[in-house]
Amino acid sequence: MQGKNLLELAGAISSGAVRVVDLTFTLSPDFPVIVLPPEFGQAAPVRIQEISRYDGRGPAWYWNNLTFGEHTGTHFDAPIHWFTGKDLPNNSVDTMPPKDMIAPACVIDGSAGAAQDPDFLLTVPLVEAWEAKHGRIPERHWVLLRTDWSKKGWRDYANLRDDGAHTPGPNAAVMKWLVEERGIIGFGTETIGTDAGQAGHFEPPYPAHHFLHGAGRYGLQCLCNLDQLPATGAIIVASPLKIQNGSGSPLRVIALVGAS
């Protein structure tokens, strides 16, 4: 590609001809995090502690100390996060190829199903129906599952009940199929986790994690504004923090959307 084309892209972004959509929730202590049974280790919650704010602790400057787990807020999952991807080369956020951080996306709208059933599952027939309309999912594309889950209040968003979370996600067959038959680069959701709330009971458990990371692919979760993306053609920029041997990271996810 010519340098001139890149400049054209920059100009289009600047003029608004290419829209930049922020797919990220604000990283804050209030945002729900994954809840594991208490006997397991827990993600440190997001904490923002002031170092100084133009005061005696630092008269001219404002800054904070941050603590958070790798999997808090809108975040990225690297292959090393799951046992299936533990032995792959370049499987952590600091060693993954930077070119994987920019890729096109197919957005599948599951919002109608999720509105009716919090345990709504994306299936192969549903994706095939999507393909009939929008064409075959190309290799190395993100598949983003829109559920409008990000528009809910936090309580309904986490939707925890006595038997765990009830939130939509993919079933096992569609994850295996998307990875093996379509060669997707990753899978993204609006919910906490790439997997459905009840995915611990699936075969295999947590199939999105299992198949994606086992094949060196990535996950994005806690996304928002997916309703502002076209079914095809958006470019996702998702570059996690370069944490040494990191399994994931909160990050700013943006989408570039051309004129329709």
Next chain:
Amino acid sequence: MLQRCEACGAFAYPAREACPACLSAGLAFVDAPRRGALLAETTARVPSDVYFRERAPWRIGLVKMDCGPTMVAHLHADCVEGAPVLMSFQLDKSGQAVAFARPEGETPNMADDRQWREMTADPKFRRVLVTNGRSVIGQEAVAALKAAGAKTVFVGVAEPWRPFGGEQLLRGQQGIEVVTLDASDEKSATDLAADIGGKVDILVNTTEYVRPGGLLDRRGTSTARDEIDQAYLGFINLAQAFGPAMRMRGADGTNSSAAWVNILSVYALANWPAFGAYSASQAACLSLSHCLRAELRPGGVKVMNLFTGPVDTEWFQTVPPPKVAPRAVAQAIVSGLRGGLEEMYVGDVAEEIRQRLAANPKALERELDK
């Protein structure tokens, strides 16, 4: 407690070097019979001390104790000259022990006496913040404080998006206000204090984070860090958010702030290796509580520490009885506040640890390691 001569049995007051009856030097402090009679009473109308001048008129009197000495005491309004009274030492607003005389029998609304309330932190009519309503102790504390006549009980709930057992007991109840509070988060504590910091009369810190294990059976510092975040840093966040306003409001008319309550493990006093890191986090909180007490004292706000052994909750499931019922902890909070106490030991285990620590700390250390 008064001095009693070990030789002749005479009680002495004020404190002396030698027995006024037989000159023996053996004067030990013992629990003295509390009954006496009010000899004479007077009312100070323009006291010289600023504190009492604001609260004038103030009644004091001379009480002849049945066990001998005559004492100057603050008087309950229902005390009558010549009638029998019950004496106790109470901690006044400055933290000094002072003699207080109450009528021997119950009188109507006895606990509502103005001078008595100055010496105590009775939750009746007061607004209380219970910091953690997710725990069973927190929920029992809310119920007990409400039953004791608290005007409003604010109940902190962290991560309100997470449902929890007993939630329906708190939400939508008259006089109970559920508020968002994650004590381990500085901003959460500050935000809540901005809303209600000016009307918390009593703060009950029910932070509870119990995990088994000491040093060698754990991997890494994640759990220890959680313990410190929840218990120790949570304490600091609460103190920094609510402490300054409470100290300022220590003499804010009839709705003044009165007390801060901590629920601590008795293993703050002596490490229990089975819960060794938890014990250490509690020891840190105990030390902090003494600092808080000193810092709140200028405002006349009391700090009460309530020590318990293992409580009958999930994280002590593997511990054999005796265990303290959460309800007993809640009742102790109320009775401690009513008495204006600084320290309470709830349950047999806590009391036993206290006694054994006083008798032989090294023996206790060795025994706890079984």
